[in-house]
Amino acid sequence: MTMLRSREIPSVSGKPRPKRHSSDVIQPSTPARKQEPSAPSPTNKTFRRRSSRLESLNGVTAKEVSISVCSKRKSNGGEMLLSLRSGKKVAKSCDGIETSGNDIGSEENKAFGDLVEETKIVSKEKGKGKAVMAEQVLLDQGKGTVEDSCHVESCEKPSSSVSRRKYTREEKAKGIQVDTRVGVQVMEMEMEIDVSINIQSPPVTQPSINNEQNQNGNASRNQHFRDFAEKNASRFARFDAEMEEEEELSDKEVEQQVEDWPGPFSTAMKIIKDREENTILHDGDGVLFSSDIERSSPIVWAPRRSDSFTSPPPTAPSLQQLSMRVLVKNADAITSLDYVPDALRVKLCQLLCDSRRMDVHFLGLLVRGSPTGICVPDCSWLTEEQFTECFNNCDTSNLMVLQLDQCGRCMPDYVLPSTLARSPKSLPMLSSLSLSGACRLSDVGLRALVSVAPAITSINLSQCSLLTSSSIHMLSNSLGSVLRELYLNECQSIDLNLILTALKKFEKLEVLSLVDLPSVTGRLLRDFVTARGQALKQLILTNSVKITDSSIKDISENCPNLRVLDLANVCKLTDCALGYLANGCQALEKLIFCRNSFSDEAVAAFVETSGGSLVELSLNNVKKVGHNTALSLAKLSEKLQILDVSWCRDMSDNALGYIVDSCSSLKVLKVFGCTQITDAFVRGHSNPSVKILGLKMDPFLDHLAD
Template sequence: MESSGKSFADALKMVRERSSPEELIKWIPSEKSVAAPFVPSLMILTLNVLALCPNEITSLKNIPDNLRLRLINRMCDKSTMNAAVLRLLVERSPTEIRVKNCSWLTQEQFHHTIGNCDTTKLQVLQLDLCGQCMLDIAFKDILNKCQECFPTLTILSLRGACGLSDDGLRNLVKSAPLLRSINLGQCTLLTSAAVNCIADVLGSQLRELYIDECNKIDAMQILPAFKKFTCLEVLSVAHMRTINDQFVNGLVTASACGKVLKDLDFSDCNRLTDNSLKIIGTTCDDLRSLDISNLNKLTDSGLEYLANGCKSIQKLKLCRNEFSDVAVAAFLESSGESLLELFLNSIVKVGPHTALSLAKCSRKLVSLDVSWCRKISNEGLGLIVDSCSSLKMLKIFGSGYEFNDLLYRYMIERGDQML
C-alpha cells in the first residue's frame, strides 16, 4: 500500500506490530553502480577564486543575474564583500541587487552606492544585516526623488535591519506598489503598526511575509491584518513570543488566507500546542513547507493531525521536539511519500522505526538531517542512504556514529554530501 493511502492510526498500528526493527534492518551495500565522485567545475573554481579577490574585479557588466548572485553570495560567505563590488552591482539600471550580508555597509557607503542608484528598473532589493545603517535616513535621498521611486520592485529583503522604523518602512512600502515579497526578519524596531500598514497598502497582492524575531510586534494586534492578505502563501513568525494557538486559529481561518498558505514557520513559538497543528491539518491542505522546531508542548497527537490533513508537505522541520520513534515512523508511512526535505535534528527518541519507514516511504528525499539522533544505527543509516537514491545532503552532526569502513566508503562512493 502506498504511504499516502494510510491513515495515521493505521500506520501507527502497523509500526507497533512490527517485529523488532533492529532485526528487520539487515543492510548490506547495494551492488548497483555508484555515482562518480564530485569534481568541481571550472565555473565553481573560478567563482571561489574571484570571491577571494574582490578588488581585482573591474566590471560585472553582461554577467547573468544568477551567476552574479552566486559570486556575491560567495563573497558574503567569505566576508570579502565590500563597497567597491557593491558599486559595480548598482551601475546603470540594475534589475537585481542581492547582498545577503551587509554588516560591513556604513551610512556613507550606502549613500554613495544605493543612494545614487537608478531604481526605475529594480525588481529585487536584498540588503540583509545592514545594522550599521539607519535606513530611515539612508533611503531618504532615494525616496525624495519621486513618490514611487521603486515602480517595478517586487521583492524586498531588509532582514536584520535594526535601524528600520515603522515610519521608514511605511515610506518604502508606499514607494513600491508592486511588492509581492517582504522579508523583515530580525528588524527589532518594527511594531504591529508596520504589519498593519503593509496590509493596508499591499494586502490584496502580497504573497510572502517574514517577520520572525520581531518581538515588538504583538501577534493579536496584527491578526485582523491577515484578513486583508488574500493571496499570502508564505509566512514566517518564528521566535515571536506572542504567537499562540489563538493566533494560529485566527490566521488559518481568516478569509481566503488559510486555504492558500503553502509555507509556514512557527519554530521556537513555545506557546503553541497540538491545537495549532489540528487547525493547520484541517485547513491548510495545500501546505508544502512547515517548520515547527523546538515547540516543547507538542505531542504525538500533533503529528497525527498533520499526517491526516497535510498530504502534500515537501519540506518538514521537526527539530528538538519530543515526538516518539513510532509516531515519526507512522507519519512517514502515511504522509511521507511527497517529502523532499526532512529535518529530525535532536529528536532523541527517533530510532530504528523511523529509519525503516524513511527507507520504505520517503524515497524522494533530497535532504535529510538526523543530527543527534543517536538511536539510528549504522545499518539503519546505510539502509536510508541505499533506499533514498535522490539523497544529496545528509547531516549527522553529533550522532556518535562509529562508521565501519564499509559504510563510510559506500557513502562517499555514492556521492552523498555528508556533514
C-alpha cells in the same frame, strides 16, 4: 571570696565500697533564698562566690562559716561527717543526722544547699556563657557512680583581688564521695524551694538568653524575607488565562485521540506496534530475546566488504566554479558586471560576503546602470556615507529584487528620502524587498519605502526591532491584495494580538514566518488559518512554545495546500500532532522537526502515510527515532533528497546504511552528534551521490563551499 572545688577521690583501700542508702543525703539547713542563674563550671571544676550572705549559725561567725566540706565514710559505722574549721562537726549516719558540739545539724546541713545556690551567682557574675546547674555538674562528673566533693573557702578580700588558692595533695584527698542520688535529691529540693518563693522576674540563664536572641533573630530574618517575597511576587507571578485554557483544551483533545478508526495514521501505528510485538528473535538454543536491548535491530543490511571499499574518485571542479574562485580572489580588479546574469551576480555576492571581501567598490559595480537585482547578504561593513554615495544616483526604475540584509549600520530613517525613496516612483518594479537586521529602521522609514514600491509581493522584516504593530497595519492597507510572503522573525515589538486583523487582510498570503515570537498562541493561529489558510503554502513556527496539538489540528484542517512546515523547538507537541498532519496535509515537501518528543512509531507511521512527497525531512534531536523510522524512510521516501538525523543516537549503522542504499535520490545526510556511527556505515554504503555531513574529523563548514 568562697571557692568551691570538686574532685573525684578514688577509693583508698582495695575493698569495694558498701552501698549507700537514701538516708546518706545531706539535707540543707540554710534558709531558702532566691534562685540565681548559674554558669558552666570551669575546666578545673572550681566555683567562686562572694561570701556576703552567710549569717552566723549558732555562734559561728561569717568567717568561720567558710568551710571545707569533706565527707568520710567510716569503715565501721558508714557515717558522713561535715567538718567545720571552727572545730565543730556534723555527723550523718545511714539512719539519720547526728551532731557533735553545738546542735547546728539542721542549719549547717542547709548550708550545703546554700553553697550550691551561691555558685550560680558567681557563675552569672563571671559570665562564662553557659548555664549548668551544680547538681548536673555533680552528675556528669560522677557518671552515675561517684560524686565530686566540694571545697569551699572564703576570704574577706574582694573576689577581684584574691587569687585562686592551690590545694596540696593531702587537702585534695579530703574530698567527699557521694552517690549520684545526692545530686538528684538536691536538685529536687531546689525545685521545691523555687516554687515556694515569690519571684517577680524569673531567673533566665545565659543559654536561654542566647537561644531566645537566636530565635528572635531568625524570626525577624524570616519575616524580612517573607515581606520581601510578598512585595516582589507580583513581578514574577504571571498568569495567562488564555494559555491555560488552551492547554486544558489540548489535554482533552489528546485524551480523545486523533481520529476515528480506521484512519490511515492509526492503521499504520497499529501495524508498526504489532510488528514490534511480533519481532522476537530466536537463537540456536531457542532462547527468546526482548525487543529493547537484548534483541538486535530487525533491519537487515549488508555493508560492502572493507577490502573492496574504494573511495570515490575526486571530481574536478567545473569551469564555472574555477572562474568564480578567481573572481572572488581578485574582486578589486573587476571593472564591470555588464552582461553578467543576475544568477551569477547573486552567487558572486554570496561568495564575497562569506569570505568577508565585499566592499564599496563591488557594490558600486552592482548599482551601476539600471540593475534588475541587488543582493547583498551582509551589509554590516557599509557606512551611512558609503550607502548614500552608492544609491544617491542609482537608477532603480527597473529594480525588481533588493536585498540589503544586516543593514542596521547604514540605513537609518533619515537617509531613505535621499536614496531609495527620493521620488514617488523610485521603485515601481520592486517585488522583493529584504531588510533583515535593519535595527535602525522604524515605522516611519518603512512607510516611506512602501509608499514608493506599490508592487512588493515579498518582504522580509526579520530582526527589525523598532518596528511595531502599526507597520503591519500599514502593509495590510497598502499591500493587502498583492503581498504573498511576509517574514516577521524575531520582531519582538510586534504583538500578534494587535496584528491579527491586519494579517487577515492579506488575501494572497502564501508564506508566513513567525520565528521566535512569544505572542504566537493557538487561539490566534486558529483564527488566522481559518480565515487565510487555504492559500497558505509555507508556515514557519520555530520556537513557538505555546503551540499545542490543537493548533496542529487547526492547521491540518484549514491548510490543505501546505508545502513547508517548520515546527522546530515546539516542545508541547505529542504523537497526536503527527496524526493530524498525516491525515490533513498530504502535500508536505519540507518538514522541519527539532527537539520534539515524537516517538519512533509515530514518525514511522507519518512517513508511511504522508512521506511519499517529502523532499526534505529534519529529525534533528528527535531522540526517540530509530529502526522503525529507518524502515519507513527506506521503503516510502523515493523523492527524499535531504535528511537530517543529527543527535539521533538510536540510529545504528544498519539503519543509516539501509536508508542511504534504499533512497536513490538522497543527496545530503546530516549526522552531527551521531557518535555511534562507525566506518562500517561510512565505508559500507553503496550510494555514491550522497554527501554525509557531520562526521568526526571532517571540516565543519565544508558543505558551505561551492
